[in-house]
Structure formats: C-alpha cells, structure tokens
Amino acid sequence: xxxxxxxxxxxxxxxxxxxxxxxxxxxxxxxxxxxxxxxxxxxxxxxxxxxxxxxxxxxxxxxxxxxxxxxxxxxxxxxxxxxxxxxxxxxxxxxxxxxxxxxxxxxxxxxxxxxxxxxxxxxxxxxxxxxxxxxxxxxxxxxxxxxxxxxxxxxxxxxxxxxxxxxxxxxxxxxxxxxxxxxxxxxxxxxxxxxxxxxxxxxxxxxxxxxxxxxxxxxxxxxxxxxxxxxxxxxxxxxxxxxxxxxxxxxxxxxxxxxxxxxxxxxxxxxxxxxxxxxxxxxxxxxxxxxxxxxxxxxxxxxxxxxxxxxxxxxxxxxxxxxxxxxxxxxxxxxxxxxxxxxxxxxxx
Numbered sequence: 038x039x040x041x042x043x044x045x046x047x048x049x050x051x052x053x054x055x056x057x058x059x060x061x062x063x064x065x066x067x068x069x070x071x072x073x074x075x076x077x078x079x080x081x082x083x084x085x086x087x088x089x090x091x092x093x094x095x096x097x098x099x100x101x102x103x104x105x106x107x108x109x110x111x112x113x114x115x116x117x118x119x120x121x122x123x124x125x126x127x128x129x130x131x132x133x134x135x136x137x138x139x140x141x142x143x144x145x146x147x148x149x150x151x152x153x154x155x156x157x158x159x160x161x162x163x164x165x166x167x168x169x170x171x172x173x174x175x176x177x178x179x180x181x182x183x184x185x186x187x188x189x190x191x192x193x194x195x196x197x198x199x200x201x202x203x204x205x206x207x208x209x210x211x212x213x214x215x216x217x218x219x220x221x222x223x224x225x226x227x228x229x230x231x232x233x234x235x236x237x238x239x240x241x242x243x244x245x246x247x248x249x250x251x252x253x254x255x256x257x258x259x260x261x262x263x264x265x266x267x268x269x270x271x272x273x274x275x276x277x278x279x280x281x282x283x284x285x286x287x288x289x290x291x292x293x294x295x296x297x298x299x300x301x302x303x304x305x306x307x308x309x310x311x312x313x314x315x316x317x318x319x320x321x322x323x324x325x326x327x328x329x330x331x332x333x334x335x336x337x338x339x340x341x342x343x344x345x346x347x348x349x350x351x352x353x354x355x356x357x358x359x360x361x362x363x364x365x366x367x368x369x370x371x372x373x374x375x376x377x378x379x380x381x382x383x384x385x386x
Contacts, residue, residue: 280350332346
C-alpha cells in the first residue's frame with residue numbers, strides 16, 4: 038500500500054477567493070491510501086472526464102465514494118465546488134435566483150428652473166454553484182445527488198449533452214443561455230435507489246454519465262485504510278478488519294458493517310491503548326456496541342446479545358470454529374481485487 042495525495046479542502050486558498058466564494062481548492066494529503074484497485078478506478082474515472090463525460094460513482098455507504106471523488110477531482114488541478122444532495126433543493130438552488138433590487142435615480146437640474154428625473158429599477162441576479170462552475174470551468178462534486186428530487190437536477194441534462202446551461206431567470210437580460218466552460222467537469226456520487234432518503238434518478242440523466250459501481254475493497258486495502266485513519270498498529274488493524282469482514286459475511290446485510298466500523302473500533306483501541314483480544318473486556322464491549330446491529334437477529338430499537346460478536350471473535354481465534362474460519366472470505370478476500378464495473382447506463386438503468 039502506498040500513501041498518495043488526497044484532496045484537502047482549503048476554502049481560504051488564494052485561487053478560491055479569486056474564483057468565487059463557493060469554490061474550494063484541492064491539495065495533496067498523506068491521509069489517502071492507494072492500492073491497485075483504487076488506482077484502477079482513479080485512472081478510469083480520469084480517462085472518462087478527459088473525454089468530456091461526467092463520472093458517477095455509485096455504491097453502498099462506506100465504500101469510499103466521496104473520498105474517491107475528491108481524490109479524482111484533485112488530479113484535475115481545477116477549483117472544485119461541492120454540493121450535497123438535499124430533498125429540499127429546487128433548480129434555483131443550483132442555478133441561481135433574483136435576490137434583492139437595485140434602484141437608481143438621476144436628478145438633472147442643469148437649468149435652474151427645470152428639473153428632470155430618471156429612475157431605473159433592476160432585480161439583482163445571484164449565480165448559484167452550478168452556474169458559477171459552468172462559467173469558470175470548475176469541477177462539480179455532487180455528493181449523493183440522488184437525495185435531491187429528480188426535477189432539481191434537470192439543468193444537468195443540457196449541461197452534459199449540449200454543453201449549455203439554460204438560465205430562465207436571465208432570459209430578459211440576454212443572458213439566458215450560458216456556454217459551459219471547456220474545462221468544466223462533473224463528478225457525481227450516489228447510494229443505491231432502494232436506500233431510505235434517496236430518489237430514483239431520471240434515465241435521461243443517467244444516460245449522460247458513465248457509472249462506476251463501487252463495492253467494498255479487498256482485505257489489504259481495508260487494513261491499510263484502517264491503519265492510516267486510526268494510527269493503530271498493523272496486527273491490531275488486521276484483527277479488527279477481519280472481524281468486520283466476517284460480520285459482513287455472516288450478518289444480516291452483506292454491505293454492513295462498512296469500513297467505517299473498522300476505523301471506529303481501531304480508533305477506540307488506539308485512544309484507550311487496548312488490544313484487539315477476545316480476553317480484553319474493553320475490546321469486546323467496543324465490538325459489541327459497534328457491530329451488534331449487524332447481527333442476523335438484530336431489530337431496530339432492541340439490544341442484541343453479546344453472543345453474536347463473541348462467537349465471531351472465537352472463530353477468528355480458531356476457537357470452536359476451526360482454523361478455516363480464521364480468515365473471512367467476504368466479498369473481497371485477501372489477494373483479490375475489488376473491480377467495480379463501469380457502464381454507460383441505458384434507459385433501463
């Protein structure tokens with residue numbers, strides 16, 4: 038595993054202050070962990086963006102979609118504008134709106150006995166984030182865009198196909214159509230449509246972007262990320278990741294718990310100076326609190342017996358489960374590579 042650059046968000050960057058208040062500059066960080074799988078996705082995404090297509094990173098929570106979107110955007114070397122999907126968004130929240138009113142008055146008293154008055158009123162238009170990005174060639178990172186209602190995202194239809202932004206509020210001023218800057222790029226992320234709080238995206242929009250389907254990473258990548266995010270030592274990180282992957286394999290949901298659970302357990306162990314050991318009650322209680330909801334018998338609002346988590350730890354220790362259970366064989370076993378599939382979604386996506 039190699040640590041490579043990740044996008045640090047620095048709103049105070051000189052370029053950000055010049056380009057606009059909504060933009061952020063992206064810089065390197067040693068916190069980002071790369072592997073063959075991550076590098077493969079990054080290279081494909083950059084190739085699609087270079088060809089002028091929007092990239093859509095789709096997958097369940099905890100698969101690193103947002104982190105990867107920032108990493109990819111950082112490679113483009115342009116200011117970025119971050120948007121988080123929201124069900125209350127309308128098109129005007131993304132494009133812009135009239136805000137305030139400017140009135141001017143001219144009094145002409147050139148001849149002492151004659152007064153001439155001229156008044157002019159004009160509504161003030163304020164660009165919102167999409168319009169700003171289209172004008173200046175920034176990169177849009179639209180995180181969990183399907184949490185916004187589909188109609189709110191309609192402006193992207195003409196942006197991604199005709200490279201023109203239709204701004205109805207500016208038609209009376211002769212600026213109703215904004216030509217999209219040649220360096221404008223868009224990166225979308227989304228959770229699956231069946232998840233709570235998301236909307237089904239219109240097929241016409243999906244057809245205008247290239248989708249990369251992400252899943253949980255392979256074991257070695259998850260271990261490297263856990264070490265990087267928690268500063269825990271490698272042996273304890275391996276034990277924690279193996280436990281979480283085994284829980285994902287035998288629990289009620291093959292996508293839960295996510296890598297975030299590994300990081301959470303590892304951070305608690307690092308903060309408390311405890312071992313990832315079945316005989317350590319602090320480790321057992323931490324795992325119980327974080328992993329119990331993944332139990333096949335878990336129900337919302339009800340406590341779960343610690344037997345589930347303890348049985349998994351015993352399997353990892355080779356107790357009552359045999360040595361073959363010591364290494365989980367989840368969706369991406371050690372040595373395998375998570376290879377998301379890309380596709381240009383058709384009307385049935």
